[in-house]
Amino acid sequence: MNWNPVFEKEIKKNTRSVRISWIVFGCNLLLGAIALICFFGESSIRGYMTPASYTMPMRCYMIMAYLLFFLMLLTIPLVAGASISLEREKRTLDLLLTTHLNPWKIIIGKLEASLSIIFVIAFSAMPALSLITVFGGVGLLDLLVLVAILLVSGVFVGSIGIFCSVMFKRTTVAALMSYLLVVIFVVGTIAVVAMGYYLQFLRGGDFWAAPDTGPWIYLFLLNPFLTFFGLLSHQLGSGRELMMLCGLFGGYERDWLVQHMVPMSVAIQLLLSVLFLVAAGRKLNPLKK
Amino acid sequence: MLRIEKLYKKYNRKENALDGLDLLVDKGELYGFVGPNGAGKTTTLRIITGLLKADSGEIWLDGQRTTKDMKLQKSMIGYVPDFFGMYENLTVMEYLEFFAASYGIYQKAGTVRSYEVLELVNLRGVEDVFVDEMSRGMQQRLCLARALLNRPRLLVLDEPSSGLDPRTRKEFQLLLQQLQKEGYTILISSHILSELSDMCTSIGIINQGKMVLQGKIDHIMLSIDSSNPVRITVLNKVEQAVRLLRANPLVDRISVEENKIAAWFSGSREEEAALLRNLVEAGILVSAFAREQNSLESLFFHLTDAAKEGENV
Ligand SMILES: Nc1ncnc2c1ncn2[C@@H]1O[C@H](COP(=O)(O)OP(=O)(O)OP(=O)(O)O)[C@@H](O)[C@H]1O
Numbered sequence: 001m002n003w004n005p006v007f008e009k010e011i012k013k014n015t016r017s018v019r020i021s022w023i024v025f026g027c028n029l030l031l032g033a034i035a036l037i038c039f040f041g042e043s044s045i046r047g048y049m050t051p052a053s054y055t056m057p058m059r060c061y062m063i064m065a066y067l068l069f070f071l072m073l074l075t076i077p078l079v080a081g082a083s084i085s086l087e088r089e090k091r092t093l094d095l096l097l098t099t100h101l102n103p104w105k106i107i108i109g110k111l112e113a114s115l116s117i118i119f120v121i122a123f124s125a126m127p128a129l130s131l132i133t134v135f136g137g138v139g140l141l142d143l144l145v146l147v148a149i150l151l152v153s154g155v156f157v158g159s160i161g162i163f164c165s166v167m168f169k170r171t172t173v174a175a176l177m178s179y180l181l182v183v184i185f186v187v188g189t190i191a192v193v194a195m196g197y198y199l200q201f202l203r204g205g206d207f208w209a210a211p212d213t214g215p216w217i218y219l220f221l222l223n224p225f226l227t228f229f230g231l232l233s234h235q236l237g238s239g240r241e242l243m244m245l246c247g248l249f250g251g252y253e254r255d256w257l258v259q260h261m262v263p264m265s266v267a268i269q270l271l272l273s274v275l276f277l278v279a280a281g282r283k284l285n286p287l288k289k
Numbered sequence: 290m291l292r293i294e295k296l297y298k299k300y301n302r303k304e305n306a307l308d309g310l311d312l313l314v315d316k317g318e319l320y321g322f323v324g325p326n327g328a329g330k331t332t333t334l335r336i337i338t339g340l341l342k343a344d345s346g347e348i349w350l351d352g353q354r355t356t357k358d359m360k361l362q363k364s365m366i367g368y369v370p371d372f373f374g375m376y377e378n379l380t381v382m383e384y385l386e387f388f389a390a391s392y393g394i395y396q397k398a399g400t401v402r403s404y405e406v407l408e409l410v411n412l413r414g415v416e417d418v419f420v421d422e423m424s425r426g427m428q429q430r431l432c433l434a435r436a437l438l439n440r441p442r443l444l445v446l447d448e449p450s451s452g453l454d455p456r457t458r459k460e461f462q463l464l465l466q467q468l469q470k471e472g473y474t475i476l477i478s479s480h481i482l483s484e485l486s487d488m489c490t491s492i493g494i495i496n497q498g499k500m501v502l503q504g505k506i507d508h509i510m511l512s513i514d515s516s517n518p519v520r521i522t523v524l525n526k527v528e529q530a531v532r533l534l535r536a537n538p539l540v541d542r543i544s545v546e547e548n549k550i551a552a553w554f555s556g557s558r559e560e561e562a563a564l565l566r567n568l569v570e571a572g573i574l575v576s577a578f579a580r581e582q583n584s585l586e587s588l589f590f591h592l593t594d595a596a597k598e599g600e601n602v
């Protein structure tokens with residue numbers, strides 16, 4: 001099988017790139033620090049031998065998982081946002097477009113390369129994570145599942161980054177706009193729902209009737225963080241945590257979409273990713289304007 | 290090999306960047322595409338390579354109408370743009386193998402082809418050098434090598450020698466001539482005519498989006514009539530000299546560039562001599578005074594100037 005040439009080239013470049021090395025190094029530093037804090041913090045409080053400390057590795061794992069997610073939110077918009085615009089700035093984009101690569105292939109190669117960062121960070125974090133695995137409870141397989149879960153959100157965030165990278169000519173602008181869009185999806189959606197809840201609360205009225213944000217809750221479907229939260233809860237909890245969270249904002253017991261929020265949000269975000277990528281591909285094609 | 294008819298392209302401004310351009314390159318030719326800055330050379334070449342969409346016009350490549358079939362068109366063309374397009378952190382070999390793969394030549398075949406094109410452009414022993422650390426001359430060769438990867442039938446080069454020193458430039462010209470001998474058809478643009486005139490077999494002069502003259506270089510040289518200017522260099526009183534020349538009924542046009550004057554003078558040898566005497570007697574220090582020999586250069590200036598004047602009226 002032949003790899004996508006763009007992907008292969010990016011990997012070659014990245015392994016030698018100072019920028020990427022620093023990103024990975026920084027992420028590992030952070031992960032290592034958190035692992036150590038978890039490890040010594042917990043064990044010094046409870047003592048090494050107490051049976052209660054068996055929950056400790058799980059808690060550490062959870063913190064690490066969320067940390068990995070946020071590292072992903074920090075790195076992917078930067079890497080994906082720079083992907084096409086850097087080619088444009090280096091004036092290599094025209095060269096790519098004169099070859100047999102169509103815009104679509106270029107974009108997929110770039111997306112794959114951006115996502116590979118997750119693998120690099122997750123697997124280079126193995127030493128830090130192995131601190132946890134010595135206590136049992138979390139194994140290599142769990143880590144693989146975690147990476148798969150990260151990939152779902154990674155595709156969404158990466159597509160946003162690539163879309164911005166095609167739309168904006170300057171790399172800095174493209175990266176900033178990707179961050180902005182990601183913040184809108186991650187924080188903005190929650191903020192809007194919370195705002196709606198708060199407004200209803202202010203209006204008050206019936207004391208016993210709990211405020212209900214109604215269809216606003218569907219904005220949660222667009223939030224990659226909540227998707228990650230929901231998916232991770234399958235691994236660590238009962239898998240119903242996201243639904244319970246929605247329950248705080250109103251009565252959704254009979255709402256099919258809310259009851260199936262995790263798979264639906266995965267589907268919707270993947271669909272949005274495809275739309276972003278198609279839009280990027282069209283914009284990249286010099287003959288379609 | 291390449292035939293373009295009535296190509297129009299307008300950017301978002303009022304005037305057309307390409308205004309009904311026609312172009313014809315025969316098989317095996319080294320075609321020089323000349324025009325002043327902003328004439329529309331790059332625009333034309335980008336349309337040929339499929340990087341830009343023309344508003345209207347037709348393109349034939351190797352007998353096939355490729356106006357609508359970009360894929361076919363791209364597969365027949367190797368493009369060396371007016372910039373290098375180098376990646377950081379890639380070696381020459383990796384760079385070429387990457388582009389080979391982009392052309393659908395994978396793995397072993399890509400490596401083999403990469404060595405072949407390096408051989409073609411006389412670049413050897415640099416396989417493991419990082420591309421962004423090479424000299425401009427070598428980068429230019431590498432660009433050419435890259436364009437040769439997919440065995441194009443037409444090689445398109447946009448101002449390939451800008452930024453090269455004269456020696457490297459000459460070497461690059463020789464390289465192109467060598468490729469032409471090996472059967473490649475080459476279309477090369479430049480805003481410097483002299484650079485092309487001694488290596489090209491045909492030439493096309495573009496001005497303001499129109500082809501003002503094109504054909505085999507031998508034919509053009511023959512057809513240049515003796516309406517060449519008298520070139521005069523004066524060391525003082527430039528205005529007075531110009532006034533004197535303008536007053537002469539045999540001078541129909543003058544162009545001045547600092548202290549160099551070109552006068553289109555339709556008199557005999559004696560009248561030429563009389564003109565020189567006039568200048569000298571007026572106290573003007575004339576350091577050079579000669580009828581220009583038939584040259585492509587002057588024709589080029591004449592054509593591109595004349596078109597400009599036509600626009601201004
Ligand atoms: N992307 C663009 N947007 C708007 N106008 C453009 C663009 N590219 C070129 N032009 C205009 O089109 C005209 C032709 O430009 P083009 O670059 O084809 O000229 P050129 O012959 O290659 O000149 P040069 O010798 O400077 O490279 C110029 O007037 C230029 O200003």
Ligand SMILES: [Mg+2]
Binds near residue numbers: 447448
């Ligand atoms: Mg140009």
